[in-house]
Amino acid sequence: MPEGHTIHRLAEDYAKAFRADSSLRVTSPQGKFSDAAALLDRTPLRTTDAHGKHLFLGFGDPGHPEWVHIHLGLFGKVTFGPAPAPPPTDTVRLRLASDTAYVDLRGPTTCALITEPEKRAIHDRLGPDPLRPDAEPERAYRRISRSRTTIAALLMDQKVIAGVGNVYRAEVLFRHGIDPYRAGRDLTRAEWDAIWDDLVVLMREGVRNNRIDTVRPEHTPEAMGRPPRVDDHGGEVYVYRRANLPCHICGSGIRTVDLAARNLFWCPGCQRA
DNA sequence: CGACAATGAAAAA
DNA sequence: TTTTCCTTGTCGC
Numbered sequence: 001m002p003e004g005h006t007i008h009r010l011a012e013d014y015a016k017a018f019r020a021d022s023s024l025r026v027t028s029p030q031g032k033f034s035d036a037a038a039l040l041d042r043t044p045l046r047t048t049d050a051h052g053k054h055l056f057l058g059f060g061d062p063g064h065p066e067w068v069h070i071h072l073g074l075f076g077k078v079t080f081g082p083a084p085a086p087p088p089t090d091t092v093r094l095r096l097a098s099d100t101a102y103v104d105l106r107g108p109t110t111c112a113l114i115t116e117p118e119k120r121a122i123h124d125r126l127g128p129d130p131l132r133p134d135a136e137p138e139r140a141y142r143r144i145s146r147s148r149t150t151i152a153a154l155l156m157d158q159k160v161i162a163g164v165g166n167v168y169r170a171e172v173l174f175r176h177g178i179d180p181y182r183a184g185r186d187l188t189r190a191e192w193d194a195i196w197d198d199l200v201v202l203m204r205e206g207v208r209n210n211r212i213d214t215v216r217p218e219h220t221p222e223a224m225g226r227p228p229r230v231d232d233h234g235g236e237v238y239v240y241r242r243a244n245l246p247c248h249i250c251g252s253g254i255r256t257v258d259l260a261a262r263n264l265f266w267c268p269g270c271q272r273a
Numbered sequence: 274c275g276a277c278a279a280t281g282a283a284a285a286a
Numbered sequence: 287t288t289t290t291c292c293t294t295g296t297c298g299c
Binding site for chain 1 (some may be wrong): 287288291292293294
Binding site for chain 2 (some may be wrong): 002003006053071072073074075076109110156158165166167168212233240261262263
């Protein structure tokens with residue numbers, strides 16, 4: 001389940017499992033991607049790429065690259081396993097299978113074969129991604145510093161910054177004591193730089209561990225003598241999905257509200273205007 | 274077995 | 287601002 005760290009991890013995992021493997025079979029058991037799958041069948045995966053929540057699988061020779069563009073949306077899931085691949089269920093949009101491994105993609109918002117220019121156009125409309133080495137955080141600040149929109153909404157806008165989702169949004173604002181309702185243009189450059197640098201660290205850690213942990217060492221369950229979090233998406237967090245529970249730091253009840261069809265979580269004690 | 278939620282975003286209105 | 291798309295797991299009856 002997908003914020004940017006998941007997608008970058010998938011780019012690594014797809015490459016690790018299948019790159020340059022001439023035994024690669026490409027199918028679409030569900031049927032919605034059959035034509036493209038037939039085209040790619042038995043051609044090696046050349047490279048993978050990720051920008052924000054967009055995943056790209058590169059096929060073909062470098063002069064004429066073809067890309068499978070994948071976006072998981074809210075429900076998309078990817079599962080890896082060793083060969084032999086089990087019979088696919090009828091929801092598998094895309095299966096890659098080699099002599100040694102297989103991977104199934106289910107429920108993506110997007111799974112399409114695109115050209116290099118089309119890929120470039122996607123990069124162009126995305127904001128800087130804390131997980132990409134070429135990212136320019138000033139580009140994000142330029143937009144934020146001119147916007148009357150709340151920082152909570154701006155962090156979710158992929159044109160402003162790519163890869164942050166509902167969990168990282170809530171957690172990074174908490175970690176910096178920032179009221180989610182503050183307007184973007186009221187953020188100082190120093191505040192933005194601190195947020196960005198923090199996201200770089202947190203999301204890299206997310207890629208490494210394949211989960212989101214945002215709690216500082218001094219606030220971990222072990223350090224504070226409280227039971228570890230029990231939650232179906234794993235990861236130790238301060239506010240995400242902790243509605244009405246006491247804040248780990250100040251004890252205030254964590255608040256939640258429906259904002260633009262997503263659940264926003266924050267601590268009214270620690271995050272003041 | 275239906276209702277509902279879930280780390281998302283584009284299209285329609 | 288609302289609707290739509292995509293899938294799966296959980297909860298209550």
